[in-house]
Amino acid sequence: xxxxxxxxxxxxxxxxxxxxxxxxxxxxxxxxxxxxxxxxxxxxxxxxxxxxxxxxxxxxxxxxxxxxxxxxxxxxxxxxxxxxxxxxxxxxxxxxxxxxxxxxxxxxxxxxxxxxxxxxxxxxxxxxxxxxxxxxxxxxxxxxxxxxxxxxxxxxxxxxxxxxxxxxxxxxxxxxxxxxxxxxxxxxxxxxxxxxxxxxxxxxxxxxxxxxxxxxxxxxxxxxxxxxxxxxxxxxxxxxxxxxxxxxxxxxxxxxxxxxxxxxxxxxxxxxxxxxxxxxxxxxxxxxxxxxxxxxxxxxxxxxxxxxxxxxxxxxxxxxxxxxxxxxxxxxxxxxxxxxxxxxxxxxxxxxxxxxxxxxxxxxxxxxxxxxxxxxxxxxxxxxxxxxxxxxxxxxxxxxxxxxxxxxxxxxxxxxxxxxxxxxxxxxxxxxxxxxxxxxxxxxxxxxxxxxxxxxxxxxxxxxxxxxxxxxxxxxxxxxxxxxxxxxxxxxxxxxxxxxxxxxxxxxxxxxxxxxxxxxxxxxxxxxxxxxxxxxxxxxxxxxxxxxxxxxxxxxxxxxxxxxxxxxxxxxxxxxxxxxxxxxxxxxxxxxxxxxxxxxxxxxxxxxxxxxxxxxxxxxxxxxxxxxxxxxxxxxxxxxxxxxxxxxxxxxxxxxxxxxxxxxxxxxxxxxxxxxxxxxxxxxxxxxxxxxxxxxxxxxxxxxxxxxxxxxxxxxxxxxxxxxxxxxxxxxxxxxxxxxxxxxxxxxx
Numbered sequence: 001x002x003x004x005x006x007x008x009x010x011x012x013x014x015x016x017x018x019x020x021x022x023x024x025x026x027x028x029x030x031x032x033x034x035x036x037x038x039x040x041x042x043x044x045x046x047x048x049x050x051x052x053x054x055x056x057x058x059x060x061x062x063x064x065x066x067x068x069x070x071x072x073x074x075x076x077x078x079x080x081x082x083x084x085x086x087x088x089x090x091x092x093x094x095x096x097x098x099x100x101x102x103x104x105x106x107x108x109x110x111x112x113x114x115x116x117x118x119x120x121x122x123x124x125x126x127x128x129x130x131x132x133x134x135x136x137x138x139x140x141x142x143x144x145x146x147x148x149x150x151x152x153x154x155x156x157x158x159x160x161x162x163x164x165x166x167x168x169x170x171x172x173x174x175x176x177x178x179x180x181x182x183x184x185x186x187x188x189x190x191x192x193x194x195x196x197x198x199x200x201x202x203x204x205x206x207x208x209x210x211x212x213x214x215x216x217x218x219x220x221x222x223x224x225x226x227x228x229x230x231x232x233x234x235x236x237x238x239x240x241x242x243x244x245x246x247x248x249x250x251x252x253x254x255x256x257x258x259x260x261x262x263x264x265x266x267x268x269x270x271x272x273x274x275x276x277x278x279x280x281x282x283x284x285x286x287x288x289x290x291x292x293x294x295x296x297x298x299x300x301x302x303x304x305x306x307x308x309x310x311x312x313x314x315x316x317x318x319x320x321x322x323x324x325x326x327x328x329x330x331x332x333x334x335x336x337x338x339x340x341x342x343x344x345x346x347x348x349x350x351x352x353x354x355x356x357x358x359x360x361x362x363x364x365x366x367x368x369x370x371x372x373x374x375x376x377x378x379x380x381x382x383x384x385x386x387x388x389x390x391x392x393x394x395x396x397x398x399x400x401x402x403x404x405x406x407x408x409x410x411x412x413x414x415x416x417x418x419x420x421x422x423x424x425x426x427x428x429x430x431x432x433x434x435x436x437x438x439x440x441x442x443x444x445x446x447x448x449x450x451x452x453x454x455x456x457x458x459x460x461x462x463x464x465x466x467x468x469x470x471x472x473x474x475x476x477x478x479x480x481x482x483x484x485x486x487x488x489x490x491x492x493x494x495x496x497x498x499x500x501x502x503x504x505x506x507x508x509x510x511x512x513x514x515x516x517x518x519x520x521x522x523x524x525x526x527x528x529x530x531x532x533x534x535x536x537x538x539x540x541x542x543x544x545x546x547x548x549x550x551x552x553x554x555x556x557x558x559x560x561x562x563x564x565x566x567x568x569x570x571x572x573x574x575x576x577x578x579x580x581x582x583x584x585x586x587x588x589x590x591x592x593x594x595x596x597x598x599x600x601x602x603x604x605x606x607x608x609x610x611x612x613x614x615x616x617x618x619x620x621x622x623x624x625x626x627x628x629x630x631x632x633x634x635x636x637x638x639x640x641x642x643x644x645x646x647x648x649x650x651x652x653x654x655x656x657x658x659x660x661x662x663x664x665x666x667x668x669x670x671x672x673x674x675x676x677x678x679x680x681x682x683x684x685x686x687x688x689x690x691x692x693x694x695x696x697x698x699x700x701x702x703x704x705x706x707x708x709x710x711x712x713x714x715x716x717x718x719x720x721x722x723x724x725x726x727x728x729x730x731x732x733x734x735x736x737x738x739x740x741x742x743x744x745x746x747x748x749x
Contacts, residue, residue: 052239055177055201059170059208060246066151066162068254073102073155074350081338081348088339096333099156103329104322106152106412110145111321117145118411121168123514126224127522128171129198130660134520137168138175138198146172150413157350158332159404159422164415167205167220174201195660199225200235207240208247211263215478216240222472223511226525226657262484264352266359266459272450273487275443278435279494285431285457286464286495289424290502292401293468296420297507299405304517307409325410332403345396346381351418353378358425358458359483363436363451364389393430397423416510420469421462428461429454456488460495468499471509521678523657524685538652539645541684542666542674548573556625571665572636573672642667643676649684656681 077098084091110117116124116137124137136142150165178197202224207216217236221228248260274282307314307324317324334340336347349357357379364382367373372380382392404419432454442451463479466472476492508516508524515522548571549558561570641664643652655661656678666674 048235051177051197052200052235053242055170055174055204056208056239056243057246058173058177059204060243060250062147062169062173063166063208063243063247064250064254066147066154066166069151070154074157077155077157078348078350091339092334092337095337096330099158099333100326100329102152102156103158103325103410103412106149106156107322107325107410109152110149110412114139114142114145116142117149117165117168117413119413120164120408120415120511120514121146121171121413122164122223123511123518123520123522125168125171125198125202126511126515127520129195129224130226130522130657132521132662138172140172140176143169143172143176146413153412153414156329158329158410159351159400159407159419160410160412161408161415161418161421163206163209163417165413166209166415167202167224168413170205170208171198171201174198174204196229196232196235199228199232200239203236204239204243208243210478210482211244211248212478212481213237213240213244215474215476215481216244218474218477219470219472222474223470223509226523262482264355264359264482266455266483266485267361268453268456268485268487270485270487272448273453274456274491275450277443278452279491281431281435281457282460282491282495283498285428285461286498287502289427289461289464289495290468290499291506292423292427293420293465293499293503294506296401296405296423296465296469297503297510297513299402300408300416300510301513301517303406303409304514308517321411325412328406328410332407335399335403344384344387344392345399346392349378349381351422353381354422355425355462357382358422358429359455361453361455363433363454365433365437366440389433390430393426393433397426397430400426416469417466420466424462424465425458426461427465429458431461432457459483459488460492463492464495464499467496468503469510471500471504471512473497473500521682523653523678523682536649536684537645538643538647538649538666538676539674541649541680542676543680544674546571546665546672546675548672550574554626554628559625569663571640571672571675640665644668645673649681652676652681653685 080094080098081091084094107118114136116134116139121137124134128134128137146165146169150162150169153160154162174197175194178194199220202220203217205216206220207213210216214237217233217240220236245260252260307317336342336345338348340347342348346354346357357377360377360379362373362376362379364379367376367383372383382389384392400419400423404416404423408414408416408419432452435457436452436454439452442449444450459479463475466478467475473493473496476489476496479492480486480489507513512522512524547561549561550573641655641659641661643655643664643666645666645668647666652664655664661678663675663677665672666676
């Protein structure tokens, strides 16, 4: 620009003011510098930092807004109940109708706007991170339905949690922001980057939900990832920490807290929080929570399976979707009515009030029946003049146990973390009060008497039961972040590990259980000790009848293949044999065939088509369909993933989980011999995990492949028949016996 101006000045075509020239030159230099800085920030920092900051601020604002709205709703709920004090019928009507209205509206709104918003969302995210595409789960409609439905559910006072649905909300927000950031950098359109973005979204969801960034990142890794990329570690921690910080700052600005503190702050003594003699009690809490967590998962799954069972009642509830949540809400609200049965189970306390009271420093067995001390606060709801504290805690645990298991199956956005957390705290408090009764004067150590702290037992119970239900150990980290004290971290870790050991041997995690019930395409974990995973090979589970095309295939052959198959991709082999060359997308073939048929000359009017008869058009189409297909016009994957025949199931499972494969071709010296898909790997993995081994059966196949099979005496064949009859009792072996019947028809008699 400067050169152009000077040239004009030199030619004398126009008089140029030197001052104007300098100003324009300075503006050009400044604009160029600004453009360079902006380009540097976007390309170097914008790909990560700007995205993570935007995600953290957005989720902190959403989380605080939801908490504020639900807290005001619960405050209004209790205010209405208090204003009607003395009029029991009106109190009961208000106590029941208020949550009923919220739950019905939440269920109806989610059903009309986005049914994908129903439930937790973590099982679906595990499947999406596995590489499976689930439609409409990460859209703005699902975001709106999830946020509004979850806010209404939390504001109703029902035993439902925020953690699972909020992880789904954060993942949707991350997906939407990634599409926005793709305008600045194309790296966000990469499918591998998309998976990393969802991983960060999960970490932000847990960290911002409770203000626990450390435990949130670890928990999100444990529940959503089979293999975690370390490169996403700092992204998750930065976004979760920033989001949790902004979330707590909003609380300070709203004067909900004086400063940034833990959500459920405790004040246990730090000099001597527990004695070594209490470790057996902590171990008992862990083992008991393992059994209780497994039973909770079992009960939740049985309720879901009962609702999915094809009978007249379930068909009626399917047609009238609001009846089931209405009945569940009505029953729970009736049983927790404070002047009624709720007075024997602290029914007037809302979820956060329950946690704060269960974590307090008072020993309820010592103050029961005496004047209430100053500062007891909402903990007075656990004390009844005519009923023991043990009875109230036991009734609360038993009633809330089945209520939580049933409430989390309602067709609304709901999580199970917070209800299970409260259940664990109640169970731990019960054990702590028992210990305080057994040792009323405390425990003597080094000549000093230390009293039992039942609140510490409640914290340990909460961590152990949530760890048992979710099969995670990071709940211990979440607990010490929630309470702001690390004094009980050692017994907490012991209890959580013991609970996991027991629960993992009895039931899958709650999220894996939902995956099994919904039959989502997710690979279960193989675990240790299943030796059959090393003795089963790809050649034993692969599909041998593979549809393929070659470079000499005609359009007619491809059209027949498209009409008779629902596959998304198909192998491309060479013309000389079955040597695998590439893997291409069948959607491209559809477009290519349609464009090929559109190549016939088109004219403006029907009169222009007069020279061409119908027979000529048909003959031209037939001629074109018999021509070899033009492979260059099709989108081809030149390096499809390949396995050899003797690849073990363990290695195959690892590769499918690590790379997110949907299928892999099996080759022998480059020649295509079969294909193994996610379905086959999942089925055989489930058989290994369930304890059923196919090794003996595979050995029998090897025996009958040999020439000595014909020499078998009748007794051996009879024994083999009895062996097959025993296996028939297991429904997972039916298809294996059918394959034997197809491969060895001479054994049919």
